[in-house]
Amino acid sequence: MRELEVFFDYVCPFCLKGHEYLKELLPKYPDIEVVWRPCEAHPRPESYGLHSDLCIQGMFYAIEQGADIWNYHDRMYAAALKARVNIEDPEVVAGLARGLLDLSAFLSAIQSGAYEKAIIDANGYAYEQAGVWVVPAYRLEGRKLDSVGNVGVTKQQLERFINDNEASIEKTDASNKLR
Numbered sequence: 600m601r602e603l604e605v606f607f608d609y610v611c612p613f614c615l616k617g618h619e620y621l622k623e624l625l626p627k628y629p630d631i632e633v634v635w636r637p638c639e640a641h642p643r644p645e646s647y648g649l650h651s652d653l654c655i656q657g658m659f660y661a662i663e664q665g666a667d668i669w670n671y672h673d674r675m676y677a678a679a680l681k682a683r684v685n686i687e688d689p690e691v692v693a694g695l696a697r698g699l700l701d702l703s704a705f706l707s708a709i710q711s712g713a714y715e716k717a718i719i720d721a722n723g724y725a726y727e728q729a730g731v732w733v734v735p736a737y738r739l740e741g742r743k744l745d746s747v748g749n750v751g752v753t754k755q756q757l758e759r760f761i762n763d764n765e766a767s768i769e770k771t772d773a774s775n776k777l778r
Contacts, residue, residue: 600631600632601630601631601739602632603631603738603739603761604634604636604737604739605617605633605634605635605737606636606638606725606729606735606738607636608637608639609651609655610651610679610680610686611735613734613735613746614676614734614735615680617746617752618672620752620754622669624754628761631761635662635668636725637655637658638721638722638731639718639722642722649685649686649687650686650687651679653686653688653709654678655718655721656709656715656717657671657693657695657709658672659714659717659718660700660705661696661699661705664700666699666700667699674696674699689709693706733746733747735752737752737757737760739760739761744757744760
């Protein structure tokens with residue numbers, strides 16, 4: 600199984616587009632497992648724009664609970680970027696998980712601060728270790744695809760990135776067989 604790291608923020612419209620591209624592309628690549636790497640484009644205490652920290656904390660909780668993470672992502676992106684609801688209100692974010700997770704347990708999890716360190720660690724990993732400067736960003740088998748600021752990536756770029764990795768694996772396998 601190949602791991603595709605996806606660095607994203609729910610308040611990033613280019614991340615939403617990248618998410619939609621992944622939903623279209625990944626059925627063609629059953630050997631790819633997605634590792635979700637949330638990273639805040641504007642973490643607190645920055646005052647620019649909405650903060651996505653509650654949605655991200657909820658994502659960590661949703662993964663722990665075995666929830667349908669694609670559905671969770673769809674809901675958070677839709678809330679932040681389409682419906683433009685106040686994702687800085689814990690009760691609003693909890694309401695977005697209705698039918699997906701136990702609402703009182705979800706609300707308790709995001710209000711308790713249990714995942715605040717996970718957010719700090721995720722931001723640190725993205726920006727300090729993985730070299731992410733703008734989201735969405737993708738990492739696959741030592742290679743990276745970074746967005747262009749205020750542009751994102753195209754579906755074709757993302758597919759070529761996945762295929763290039765596939766081609767290099769096939770090339771390596773073929774050269775190993777020749778030895």
